[in-house]
Amino acid sequence: MDPAMLVERAAAGTPAPIWFVQLFKVLGFTLHAVPMNLWYAGLPVALWLHLRGGEHGRRFGGRLLRQMPVIVAVGVNLGIVPLLFMQLAYYKVFYPATILMAWSWLAIIALLIPAYYGVYAYAWGCKNDEKEMPFWRVAAGWCAAVFFLAIGFLFVNGFSLMDHVDRWPELWRDHSMAGAALGTALNLGDATLWPRWLLMLGLALQTTAAWLLFDAEWLTGNSVGEDYRRWAWGFAKKLYTVGLLWFAAAGSWYVFGSWSAELRDSMFSWPLMGWPLVALTVLPALSPGLPWLLILFGGRTRAIAALVALGQFGVLGVNAVSRQVVQNLNLKPYWDVYSQPVDVQWGPLAMFLVVLVIGLGVVGWMIAQIRKCDFAPPSNVP
């Protein structure tokens, strides 16, 4: 069966310029990736440190775990942005892919609720430096970490299936009844699935390391001593290095072991449609080198910690841009995002931007208020 038969091309006008959709999709994903990385890799790392770490490790583990309820809330919230704009321009491929794996896709919600409560159970039971925690809270925390890894796996399934329309006929044939999807498929046979999942884990380890430094230098106030900071830099160095190697391994697997020949040709080509695509392959691959070098050789200062954090944000950003280009190239034979008609709702678009600016102003004001207080995360929630 020709997979192209399964995608309807006729489209109504998209209410935003496509570049605007892409911008918010990529920007939203990058912003979402920061907290997502922290629960993805940061949560198990923090749980481990809190359980088995030395004095400082335990302290960092406790801090990150107490921050985790806010991190999860913000991360889920920021995930809405890319998902909304993705549905606006990629609906023709997004809905079929998720319907084919409907039960697993829905399982994301079913796993997220207990995972999130598990995070609270741990965070609200974990007083500053106490080691002893009731077993059920520890178990809840570990369950949450496992659930988040599983959720990540389901997301990779969904998005790799959306990118690979050629996988649909087989999955549909195997998971349907009289043409109706049973929703039981998973995209397990896709060569890109595992490397994509592992790639994100590598990035997530790096982000956790960057967060450790940022937290130690900027958010701890006077609550920690010089000793802790020294430990933080040392541990971040190790963690980032592991993340970097992991990323390099998974990235090579992804690019050289799972991309189709055409995709690799495109992504290693010099200008295509005026874009030096090779830059979007090489840059994401090399980008983690910058924060890494900063951690190794930048010197132990607050400014360097901020630069590392900013650099890591950049790493996530170029990765997101590159992912977007790869997605568009993969989809092009079936659904060319740029060819859909556009019928912009300028008024509502302006309303959104104005409200966004006001909202950011209000958020800024609120953060300014708590900055005047002790910035350490509270440990005495009722």
Add this chain to the structure above:
Amino acid sequence: MHYPWWYVPQLTAPMLIAVIAVVHVLVSHYAVGGGLFLAVEVGHAYRTRDREYLAYLRGHAAFFVLLTVVFGAITGVGIWWIIGLSSPLATEVLIRTFVFGWATEWVSFFVELLAAFIFLYYWGRLPEKKHLAIGWIYAVAAWISLVLITGITAFMLNPGRWAIDPAARNFWTALFNPQFVPQTVVRTGGALLLSSLYVYLHASIFARDGRIRNVIASRSARPALLGAILITAGGLAWYAFLPDSAKATLASSAVMNVFAGVLIASTLVVFAMLYLGPYRNPGWLSPGFAGLLFLFGIAAFGAGEFVREAIRKPFVIYNVVLSNQVLPEQVPQLRAGGYLNDGVWTRAFVAEHYSDVMADGRIDNKRLLDLPYKDRLVLGKVLFLHHCNDCHAAKRGYSAVGLLLQGRPREQTRETIERLDDNYSMPPWCGTSEEAELLTDYLMTINQPRPAGIHPLMKSGGESVDEYGEME
């Protein structure tokens, strides 16, 4: 039908929407009204220097965050998940129409979240004025979320001019639809009322001090009664601005009768209990009383939400998207060219398995009837799943067609199909007459015999008697 159809055994996929939506609204209304409760009451406690009340409110705020930020927010995302899976065409249309409404709502959700955390985590560490201001920021942002989302759900029930006048198709006519104000009033009232019920339940269990319980009982009775008034006023306006078909369904469908009855009865009980209990006799606030009040409140809300979901049939978006995932303006073309032909996935299915009936990439409807019986059954089932399964299970389960047919003979079954919208809760038949034949073939295999044991003389006279006999 540009999207694949998701077959959910017994329940049908759209029923999953109803389940998640009902669970979600029970928390989301509290997320709005509870924010207002906390802002007003913390302000009151600060002014009156009531330390014990403040201590209670702090505990309540933790409970509030735990319930709304986790369960409330994630089930909200869950609705988004499930509508995309069960009703992709309608979701596509809603997103295209309201994307900037949703994006704006996201901003207020973001503000809401941060405000909630800061309000709770910095309790006692922020100056009172600032703390209170953050409580109010939460309350306002949460209400803005309510207004925007209500605009979208109201649109689904009655898009008004937007649906029928192409020149009126813009964001603002969509948002300010005939149902917008009534539903906003009802939901605002619902938020006030439901959050008082949560407060009572929580206080009856966790407020140890009798004085605090009394303060809570009497102070929260007023917003609850105000909510009751808003619900009643908004509810009347809601009814007035319903499309006629929805009014008729409400009046004629037995299930809707029952749900509307539950809704009205439990609302009345809640009003009476509120007045007699917390308002007149604050001392009554025991866990048993509060629990009962809460249960009646949940019954009213659940029934209300179910009615809202169900009376739109056969539309998901009234006059815009039919629940079998086609647009009303496509119907004539489907009847002429075939339902299977027009559906992207159904056509691919036929092309893959029955290439004999294809001509130039399209299905030749005439050839369908030449297929062997067993293949006709398969295609009949395809038609059933893609045309009927959004509202009916097959043999058993939710509104199962096999049971509804009750042994109806073939001719009549066939006629039911071709005159499907004689029952205005159903879409018009959207296929060719050949397709109706195939569907009839299939339906006759799931058609359950008329229950045995009914007095033989009660069988209606006329020619169908023998046919009923044959079925058995």
